[in-house]
Amino acid sequence: MAETKTAKRRHLLRRFNRWLQSKLPERADPAQYNQLVRETYDGPAGWFTLITGYLTGHEPLAKRLIGPKGFDIRGCKRILDAGTGNGRYLRILQRRADPGALVVGCDLSLGMLRRAGKRLRHSRAFLVQADVNRLPYPDACFDAIVFGWVLEHLPQPLLGLRELARVLRPGGKLLLMTTEDNTLGAITSRVYHCRATSRAQLREWCRQAELLWHRELWWSRLHQVLRLGGIVVELRRIKAEAPDHD
Ligand SMILES: C[S@@+](CC[C@H](N)C(=O)[O-])C[C@H]1O[C@@H](n2cnc3c(N)ncnc32)[C@H](O)[C@@H]1O
Numbered sequence: 001m002a003e004t005k006t007a008k009r010r011h012l013l014r015r016f017n018r019w020l021q022s023k024l025p026e027r028a029d030p031a032q033y034n035q036l037v038r039e040t041y042d043g044p045a046g047w048f049t050l051i052t053g054y055l056t057g058h059e060p061l062a063k064r065l066i067g068p069k070g071f072d073i074r075g076c077k078r079i080l081d082a083g084t085g086n087g088r089y090l091r092i093l094q095r096r097a098d099p100g101a102l103v104v105g106c107d108l109s110l111g112m113l114r115r116a117g118k119r120l121r122h123s124r125a126f127l128v129q130a131d132v133n134r135l136p137y138p139d140a141c142f143d144a145i146v147f148g149w150v151l152e153h154l155p156q157p158l159l160g161l162r163e164l165a166r167v168l169r170p171g172g173k174l175l176l177m178t179t180e181d182n183t184l185g186a187i188t189s190r191v192y193h194c195r196a197t198s199r200a201q202l203r204e205w206c207r208q209a210e211l212l213w214h215r216e217l218w219w220s221r222l223h224q225v226l227r228l229g230g231i232v233v234e235l236r237r238i239k240a241e242a243p244d245h246d
Pocket of ligand 1: 133
């Protein structure tokens with residue numbers, strides 16, 4: 001009886017979260033939606049991301065997440081921060097990368113790239129304006145990719161994931177962070193006109209993009225216990241199977 005009540009409550013909460021979420025990423029015309037995203041991040045919402053990293057704690061905690069015990073980029077020769085925004089993770093990547101490694105950050109919004117440029121004035125990282133759905137790079141050219149809080153802005157997430165898989169070398173690693181479809185995620189989705197995703201849906205997209213779900217990461221032990229901080233997962237590009245020789 002108690003179990004039925006809990007299941008009912010969970011079901012109602014899921015329905016409420018779904019109702020609360022922005023429907024724009026699914027319903028808007030993809031080109032118009034991309035334009036809206038660019039304008040949103042060119043404007044005050046983009047500036048606000050300089051603060052949100054500290055409000056959520058992600059800014060200081062990212063130093064631990066991207067490191068030897070988390071997403072380890074030692075030995076990677078080419079690293080991409082796809083949808084780099086204000087360069088929050090790019091700054092850490094260029095510090096953690098091996099000497100001589102190429103570190104690139106790309107974004108759709110010129111306003112965000114300018115903000116990243118100011119933060120990374122004396123760094124070795126390159127900044128490029130590019131859409132993650134059509135990256136200007138050849139196949140299999142990156143060893144590691146960070147893709148933080150961008151999937152939620154893609155009109156067709158699977159398309160973006162496939163494009164990232166294309167530029168990632170077989171066996172290469174991808175750190176994906178995205179908004180989860182809980183109540184907090186639904187509110188975020190409303191504010192930023194973006195998507196919130198369930199773990200099951202994300203797993204399915206990753207499977208279809210041939211990205212292996214390697215392991216989940218958490219910002220801290222507290223985040224893990226409370227299941228907060230969105231979905232943070234390390235993926236691996238699936239290696240093609242060697243052909244059978246008779
Ligand atoms: C929430 S911010 C995240 C920025 C950064 N990854 C971080 O976590 O601090 C989302 C960023 O994704 C960028 N973006 C959205 N759609 C994109 C696309 N199709 N291609 C490239 N960048 C995109 C936005 O311009 C914005 O800078």
